[in-house]
Amino acid sequence: MPDSFTGSVWLRPPRVRTGQPSLSREQIVRAALELLDAEGPAGLSMRRLGTRLGSGATSLYWHVANKDELLELAVDEVLGEVYVPELGDTSWRVAASISANGMRSALLRHPWVIGLLGQHPTLGPNAMRMGERLVALFLAAGFEGMALSHATAVLNAHAIGSATSEAAVTAALKRTGKTYEEVAEDIEPYLERLAPDNPNYEKWRTETGPLRRDPEKVLEETYAFGLERVLDGLELWLEKNPAADR
Amino acid sequence: MPDSFTGSVWLRPPRVRTGQPSLSREQIVRAALELLDAEGPAGLSMRRLGTRLGSGATSLYWHVANKDELLELAVDEVLGEVYVPELGDTSWRVAASISANGMRSALLRHPWVIGLLGQHPTLGPNAMRMGERLVALFLAAGFEGMALSHATAVLNAHAIGSATSEAAVTAALKRTGKTYEEVAEDIEPYLERLAPDNPNYEKWRTETGPLRRDPEKVLEETYAFGLERVLDGLELWLEKNPAADR
DNA sequence: TCGGCTCTCGCACAGTGTTCGAGCCCAATG
DNA sequence: CATTGGGCTCGAACACTGTGCGAGAGCCGA
Numbered sequence: 042m043p044d045s046f047t048g049s050v051w052l053r054p055p056r057v058r059t060g061q062p063s064l065s066r067e068q069i070v071r072a073a074l075e076l077l078d079a080e081g082p083a084g085l086s087m088r089r090l091g092t093r094l095g096s097g098a099t100s101l102y103w104h105v106a107n108k109d110e111l112l113e114l115a116v117d118e119v120l121g122e123v124y125v126p127e128l129g130d131t132s133w134r135v136a137a138s139i140s141a142n143g144m145r146s147a148l149l150r151h152p153w154v155i156g157l158l159g160q161h162p163t164l165g166p167n168a169m170r171m172g173e174r175l176v177a178l179f180l181a182a183g184f185e186g187m188a189l190s191h192a193t194a195v196l197n198a199h200a201i202g203s204a205t206s207e208a209a210v211t212a213a214l215k216r217t218g219k220t221y222e223e224v225a226e227d228i229e230p231y232l233e234r235l236a237p238d239n240p241n242y243e244k245w246r247t248e249t250g251p252l253r254r255d256p257e258k259v260l261e262e263t264y265a266f267g268l269e270r271v272l273d274g275l276e277l278w279l280e281k282n283p284a285a286d287r
Numbered sequence: 288m289p290d291s292f293t294g295s296v297w298l299r300p301p302r303v304r305t306g307q308p309s310l311s312r313e314q315i316v317r318a319a320l321e322l323l324d325a326e327g328p329a330g331l332s333m334r335r336l337g338t339r340l341g342s343g344a345t346s347l348y349w350h351v352a353n354k355d356e357l358l359e360l361a362v363d364e365v366l367g368e369v370y371v372p373e374l375g376d377t378s379w380r381v382a383a384s385i386s387a388n389g390m391r392s393a394l395l396r397h398p399w400v401i402g403l404l405g406q407h408p409t410l411g412p413n414a415m416r417m418g419e420r421l422v423a424l425f426l427a428a429g430f431e432g433m434a435l436s437h438a439t440a441v442l443n444a445h446a447i448g449s450a451t452s453e454a455a456v457t458a459a460l461k462r463t464g465k466t467y468e469e470v471a472e473d474i475e476p477y478l479e480r481l482a483p484d485n486p487n488y489e490k491w492r493t494e495t496g497p498l499r500r501d502p503e504k505v506l507e508e509t510y511a512f513g514l515e516r517v518l519d520g521l522e523l524w525l526e527k528n529p530a531a532d533r
Numbered sequence: 534t535c536g537g538c539t540c541t542c543g544c545a546c547a548g549t550g551t552t553c554g555a556g557c558c559c560a561a562t563g
Numbered sequence: 564c565a566t567t568g569g570g571c572t573c574g575a576a577c578a579c580t581g582t583g584c585g586a587g588a589g590c591c592g593a
Contacts, residue, residue: 048463052477063572086549097573099551104571108550155405159398159454164474166481173485180487186495187508195513198448205447206440208405217294228410231298235412239419241426249432262433267441273523274516302539309541332580343542345582350540354581 050110051164064096066104070114074151077115082153112157117165119154123147125174133182134272140175141200141268148204155208158201182275183284192275199271203264210256225252296356297410302349310342312350316360320397323361328399358403363411365400368393371420379428380518386421387446387514394450401454404447428521429530438521445517449510456502471498 072094076085087108091098105111123143126136148155175193184192214221236243246252251259302312318340322331333354337344351357369389372382394401421439430438460467482489492498497505 048459052473087551088549091573099553099574100572102551152405156402159401159451160458162455162459164477169481169485169488173488176491177487180491187497187505188512189491189495190497191509191512194449194452194509195445195516198452198513199441199444200448201451202444202446202448203440205405205451206444209408212406213294213408227298231410235415239415241423242415242419245422245426245435249435251433251436259433263437263440266434266437267444267517270441270520270524271445271513271517272520274518274520277519277523278516333582334580337542345543345584346541348582 049161049164050106050113051166053106064094064100064104066114069094069101069104069111070118073111073115074118077153078151082156109161113161113165116154116157116161116163117167119147119151120163120165120171121167122150123171125171125178127174128177128181133178134276136178137182137196137272137275138268140171140178141196144171144197144200145204145207145264148201149207149211152204152208152212155201155205183279185284188278188282195271195275199264199267203267207260207264210260221256228252295407295410296352296359297412299352310340310346310350312360315340315347315350315357316364319357319361320364323399324397328402355407359407359411362400362403362407362409363413365393365397366409366411366417367413368396369417371417371424373420374423374427379424380522382424383428383442383518383521384514386417386424387442390417390443390446391450391453391510394447395453395457398450398454398458401447401451429525431530434524434528441517441521445510445513449513453506453510456506467502474498 069090073085073090076090076093085108087101088098091101094101101111105114123140125140125143130136172193175196176189179189179192182192214224217224219227232243232246315336319331319336322336322339331354333347334344337347340347347357351360369386371386371389376382418439421442422435425435425438428438460470463470465473478489478492
């Protein structure tokens with residue numbers, strides 16, 4: 042194994058399998074994913090993963106350099122779940138929406154990914170495939186050069202940023218095991234105590250009453266509203282900067 | 288201490304200090320922040336934090352319920368760094384830009400925050416202050432009701448999502464200790480190997496050559512481009528949905 | 534002087550990621 | 564057929580983690 046490569050799994054030549062091993066990288070990653078989904082990042086330990094696979098904990102280290110690398114693989118596995126439409130099926134707007142929706146829901150299905158996204162650049166094969174399709178999509182829409190990559194970046198940023206905020210509230214619900222109404226009640230006195238400092242927020246909160254509505258729906262609406270603004274902004278840019286060669 | 292509150296520090300009545308303790312919550316949080324900034328989340332352990340403060344590790348547990356809660360406090364401390372302009376200084380567009388810029392740069396100054404944002408809802412006092420100001424700002428711009436909160440949410444989502452992507456690459460640079468050029472060289476063969484599967488990306492990459500440019504500038508441009516699109520999108524929405532009472 | 538409260542801290546427990554080296558079993562080689 | 568070698572598994576061990584518990588120090592008002 043190379044000594045000090047650049048640090049990402051993807052740049053390291055994979056192990057070649059010759060015998061008939063009882064463990065495989067894919068198997069390990071899948072099991073890790075199950076553990077992570079079920080119990081969050083704290084639920085994944087090498088020992089637990091080992092016993093779950095019916096093998097010793099340290100056996101994993103032959104297939105995977107360390108836990109960090111395993112997590113990198115798990116993240117890419119999740120990115121493999123997001124569907125990015127191929128060219129020509131629909132308008133770029135709905136194609137972009139589908140991509141962003143897919144990204145958002147993958148992150149919400151596997152919230153532990155969110156905490157990992159900022160730690161390593163995601164350049165696994167599935168991430169690359171996503172990138173490829175997004176480029177194709179925005180290229181067809183009329184973006185070129187740097188604006189092309191910028192366009193893909195806003196879209197992903199919106200999905201990631203939205204999912205982060207959403208995950209935060211669902212994590213709180215899951216951790217406390219309370220319903221949304223109960224949590225809202227718990228928060229209420231705290232908000233009222235801070236009310237004098239937050240007159241505008243307080244007015245909006247009491248008049249609009251967002252805490253009484255189905256939080257899942259509110260979060261989804263928030264995301265969807267933002268997505269439409271982003272797409273509007275991109276469309277406007279396209280109108281003002283028509284592609285030279287198309 | 289209450290047994291099973293809703294789970295966030297902010298909802299728990301704080302300890303009142305009567306004696307002359309040698310440790311304080313603020314002191315602890317500040318020291319934790321230094322450790323986190325210097326060495327990332329892995330560098331913060333209760334024992335190390337204790338010795339850094341010249342006291343036993345378990346002494347911290349009188350001021351802070353557990354490590355999770357300490358991290359919540361640290362996150363809010365960082366949010367205290369972002370400046371959100373008050374009303375009337377400038378147009379809502381530049382005010383919103385300043386807010387988002389502040390959020391982004393605070394996250395890039397303290398990248399470990401990014402991994403924590405999705406774990407707890409951020410309702411510390413500094414987060415609330417940010418929320419209050421953002422509400423005031425977008426209220427003045429003409430947003431009302433749900434659209435008001437949606438508008439603040441897109442802005443934050445863009446800052447968070449962008450910072451996440453940026454942090455990923457700077458983390459890679461920091462971890463490997465290599466320059467950007469070196470990393471780009473390491474990645475090159477991997478990208479070329481995947482090239483057949485990614486024709487569009489490959490064409491864009493080789494023609495536009497983003498890997499040769501100063502990455503910091505490219506990331507900043509990407510963020511700024513996205514921000515303008517978001518603001519354009521919001522402005523467009525305002526034009527099409529004029530506020531009823533203004 | 535006597536409780537009682539705030540605050541500090543040493544010990545201990547269960548668990549973590551990871552290294553090392555021993556050993557298994559199968560394939561190819563001599 | 565015997566021997567070597569490498570793919571693969573695993574147990575023991577190390578240094579370290581977060582945290583519960585109980586003892587105790589120092590100060591307060593009575």
